[in-house]
Amino acid sequence: MQFGIFTVSDVTPDPTTGRTPTEAERVKAMVTIAVKAEEVGLDVFATGEHHNPPFVMSSPTTYLGYVAAKTQKLLLSTSTTLITTNDPVKIAEDYAMLQHLADGRVDLMMGRGNTGPVYPWFGRDIRNGIPLAVENYALLRRLWTEDVVDWQGQFRTPLQGFTSVPRPLDGVPPFVWHGSIRSPQIAEQAAYYGDGFFSNHIFWPKEHTQRMVGLYRRRYEHYGHGSADQAIVGLGGQVFMRKNSQDAVNEFRPYFDSAPVYGQGPSLEEFSRETPLTVGSPQQIIERTLGFRDYVGDYQRQLFLLDHAGLPLKTVLEQLDLLGEEVVPVLRREFAALKPAHVPEAPTHGSRVAAAGGAMDATVRAVADDVTGQMRDEARSEDLEEVPTR
Amino acid sequence: MSTRTLAVVSGGLSNPSSTRLLADRLTAAAVQALRDRGEDATVETVELREHARDLADNLLTGFPNQSLRTAIETVTGADGLIAVTPIFSASYSGLFKTFFDVLEKDALTGKAVLLAATAGTARHSLALDHAMRPLFSYLRAVAVPTGVFAASEDWAGGGGVDRALADRIRRAAGELADVVAGRPGGSRPADPFADPTPFEELLQGGS
Numbered sequence: 001m002q003f004g005i006f007t008v009s010d011v012t013p014d015p016t017t018g019r020t021p022t023e024a025e026r027v028k029a030m031v032t033i034a035v036k037a038e039e040v041g042l043d044v045f046a047t048g049e050h051h052n053p054p055f056v057m058s059s060p061t062t063y064l065g066y067v068a069a070k071t072q073k074l075l076l077s078t079s080t081t082l083i084t085t086n087d088p089v090k091i092a093e094d095y096a097m098l099q100h101l102a103d104g105r106v107d108l109m110m111g112r113g114n115t116g117p118v119y120p121w122f123g124r125d126i127r128n129g130i131p132l133a134v135e136n137y138a139l140l141r142r143l144w145t146e147d148v149v150d151w152q153g154q155f156r157t158p159l160q161g162f163t164s165v166p167r168p169l170d171g172v173p174p175f176v177w178h179g180s181i182r183s184p185q186i187a188e189q190a191a192y193y194g195d196g197f198f199s200n201h202i203f204w205p206k207e208h209t210q211r212m213v214g215l216y217r218r219r220y221e222h223y224g225h226g227s228a229d230q231a232i233v234g235l236g237g238q239v240f241m242r243k244n245s246q247d248a249v250n251e252f253r254p255y256f257d258s259a260p261v262y263g264q265g266p267s268l269e270e271f272s273r274e275t276p277l278t279v280g281s282p283q284q285i286i287e288r289t290l291g292f293r294d295y296v297g298d299y300q301r302q303l304f305l306l307d308h309a310g311l312p313l314k315t316v317l318e319q320l321d322l323l324g325e326e327v328v329p330v331l332r333r334e335f336a337a338l339k340p341a342h343v344p345e346a347p348t349h350g351s352r353v354a355a356a357g358g359a360m361d362a363t364v365r366a367v368a369d370d371v372t373g374q375m376r377d378e379a380r381s382e383d384l385e386e387v388p389t390r
Numbered sequence: 391m392s393t394r395t396l397a398v399v400s401g402g403l404s405n406p407s408s409t410r411l412l413a414d415r416l417t418a419a420a421v422q423a424l425r426d427r428g429e430d431a432t433v434e435t436v437e438l439r440e441h442a443r444d445l446a447d448n449l450l451t452g453f454p455n456q457s458l459r460t461a462i463e464t465v466t467g468a469d470g471l472i473a474v475t476p477i478f479s480a481s482y483s484g485l486f487k488t489f490f491d492v493l494e495k496d497a498l499t500g501k502a503v504l505l506a507a508t509a510g511t512a513r514h515s516l517a518l519d520h521a522m523r524p525l526f527s528y529l530r531a532v533a534v535p536t537g538v539f540a541a542s543e544d545w546a547g548g549g550g551v552d553r554a555l556a557d558r559i560r561r562a563a564g565e566l567a568d569v570v571a572g573r574p575g576g577s578r579p580a581d582p583f584a585d586p587t588p589f590e591e592l593l594q595g596g597s
Contacts, residue, residue: 188588189592203452214583
């Protein structure tokens with residue numbers, strides 16, 4: 001099972017001091033946090049994508065490329081990549097490029113984005129959210145799996161003879177998750193393709209997550225990718241911990257009370273009861289997290305939200321120490337002991353390359369190489385002889 | 391004889407309230423009217439006052455907490471609804487509106503509803519048809535033709551309820567019972583999680 005953290009990249013005032021970090025501080029803090037995640041033994045770091053204040057992460061692959069250079073093992077992901085307002089051509093190019101730079105330590109999570117005004121800034125309409133997610137993702141898959149794409153759809157300029165470069169590393173595109181808080185269509189989409197499904201989980205009651213994951217698992221089996229309990233599920237989580245439970249509650253309460261998402265509403269205690277939010281000792285975090293399995297089944301990826309609501313960097317790094325030292329090792333052991341052998345781990349670049357029969361160089365030569373003058377067809381036929389069959 | 395469920399939403403703020411008093415009169419009359427048509431009825435009442443904070447929380451968090459969830463399921467799962475609000479500033483109360491604001495889209499589609507309101511003066515009576523009825527039209531509920539409005543003076547007649555008010559209650563309850571008894575029982579809105587749109591349809595531009 002993979003453990004990690006995900007950030008929404010909010011630039012929020014610290015309610016205990018009134019101070020708001022600069023964008024420069026926040027961007028560098030997120031690098032420090034990602035590097036620290038690897039240091040404390042986490043597997044995954046995922047970033048959101050936003051194009052409006054108070055968020056700062058408009059350019060995830062620039063950031064993840066930099067993090068890739070500063071880490072060795074950490075799997076870099078997104079939470080989420082906007083499949084509605086981004087051009088799927090640019091997603092195909094950017095994330096294939098990141099794959100090469102990060103030696104395959106990349107996957108990504110598709111999401112729609114729920115901020116209405118963002119859509120028209122990119123020439124889109126939020127009312128087309130689902131059709132955009134469906135059409136754009138279908139195109140993205142073709143761009144990654146077919147060398148030359150002719151394509152026409154409802155939302156984007158047609159493509160004639162288009163090759164997205166670089167081709168995916170080793171001929172294998174990044175694994176894709178689909179994230180949705182409440183749309184059954186997205187669970188259906190993930191199931192149809194046999195992709196992963198990630199439930200945000202943290203803002204809604206568990207009954208809702210259970211319904212979404214249940215639908216995804218049922219349909220994953222329906223589409224013939226495996227049994228329902230072999231579907232690839234990820235969950236969000238939201239924690240704040242201190243050795244002493246009451247210290248955690250006292251320290252986190254001002255951040256909770258003014259948090260942009262739920263602040264001024266229910267109390268910390270009420271929200272903890274209704275959602276997966278857990279504020280307490282490492283042992284309490286462990287028990288609550290193990291309980292997620294009771295309603296979603298054995299799952300493959302657990303991401304925690306740690307660095308939001310104005311929490312200072314120093315505190316976030318302390319949280320990562322606790323998570324890496326006291327929580328995740330126990331969760332790893334306990335979840336592994338519970339998981340039946342036929343339930344797979346989350347796919348990685350390595351496992352996907354192995355499943356494809358080994359790595360292949362997917363390079364596509366230019367139509368007319370201006371050095372050799374070779375035409376594409378000639379170049380390809382020569383290449384093909386050297387490419388292992390799969 | 392089958393059993394029908396009636397949900398009652400009462401938006402009164404004081405306890406006891408004239409809104410609840412009217413809701414109880416309407417409920418008793420509706421149960422009797424169903425019995426006259428060969429149907430038993432069970433009644434569950436939602437006092438919105440008890441959910442005032444839950445509703446404010448739902449506006450901010452986007453989901454109903456456990457207590458409010460139970461109330462919502464009571465209303466959306468019922469065969470018929472009796473909705474009663476006090477009139478504030480020429481319309482239904484904010485609390486009453488909030489309850490209907492947080493329901494899922496389509497949650498009340500086709501629901502048989504009896505509309506009723508209370509106020510301090512009869513000069514508010516048109517709020518029933520100018521504010522409340524459009525709200526339920528928007529929700530695609532089936533509101534029966536007779537809405538029942540009770541001002542303070544309506545309670546002053548002999549026997550506690552003015553004769554004209556008693557007649558309106560009986561007529562409205564009869565209309566509600568006609569709709570409820572005329573339908574097959576146990577109808578529920580479609581569950582998109584139980585029965586998703588197949589992906590091939592989504593690929594062809596469906597939603």
